[in-house]
Every structure is written in C-alpha cells, then in structure tokens.
Amino acid sequence: MWATPVLPDIALEHHYGDRVVPCFRERPGNLNRLLPEALARVPDNDALVHGDRRLSYRALDEQVGRVAAGLAACGVGAGDRVALILGNRIEFVVLVLATWRLGAVAVPLNTRDSRSGYEHALGDSGALVLVHEPDVRERLPDNRSLP
Structure with missing residues (x-):
C-alpha cells in the first residue's frame, strides 16, 4: 500500500523584486545544507535517479566526499x-x-560548444580544474590552454 506523501508547509514570499512565489516554510539556509539535512532525515531514500541507476542520500554523500577529496x-x-x-x-x-x-x-559549460568557445570560457573563468566527458576531448583547446 502506498502512503500519501505529506508536503511541507508552503508560504508565499516576496522574491525577485515584486514577485510573490510559493516557498517551503522550513528549508535549508543554503544549498550546501541540502544534502546533510536530507541525509540526516532519510539516508536510505533515493536522492538521484537516472535511467536504471539509483543513488540514496547516503551513497550520494559518500560519492560527494570521495570526489571532493x-x-x-x-x-x-x-x-x-x-x-x-x-x-x-x-x-x-x-x-x-x-x-x-x-x-x-562550479562552472558548467555546454557539452556542444566548439574549441574556440571552450578556450574562451576556460580562460575567462580562471578554472583550476576541468572535468569533461570523454567525447569532448577532441574539441578542447591544446593542453597548454587547459587547466
């Protein structure tokens, strides 16, 4: 039997000038608090689903820790x-x-950009590190221009 999810309380708040938008009353103070708070509440629930891959909050936190290291x-x-x-x-x-x-x-770049676009974006952003899809390699600037 499926339980009906209980949605958090919603409040109407003024944001972006004169816009009034519905917002959760209780929410993390910043984006860096989202994962730790979800991990504390529901560590084994699905955090991410992509195709047949599922990652719980616990598994997501572990992967984030390894990648951060x-x-x-x-x-x-x-x-x-x-x-x-x-x-x-x-x-x-x-x-x-x-x-x-x-x-x-994080500086997300378009996966469909050209060599000159990547060269400009990487130079302009001052990126220290670049993480990319394997099939993008042939469109990246030469190694001297890469972070």
Missing part, C-alpha cells in the same frame, strides 16, 4: 573554479556538490 588533492579550495563539461547525469550532480563542499565554484 580528489578535487582537494588537485589543489581545489575555497573560491577556486572547477569547469564541468558533463551531460545531465548523476556525475554532474556529484561534481557540483563536491565543488560546493570545498567552497569552490
């Missing part, structure tokens, strides 16, 4: 930029959360 080992710290050329998949979410965990800035 890897980024830190590459020298990424607070305020650094991490460029991401990844499609809509679990790894994108993991990398964004890992970047935020370090206080760094």
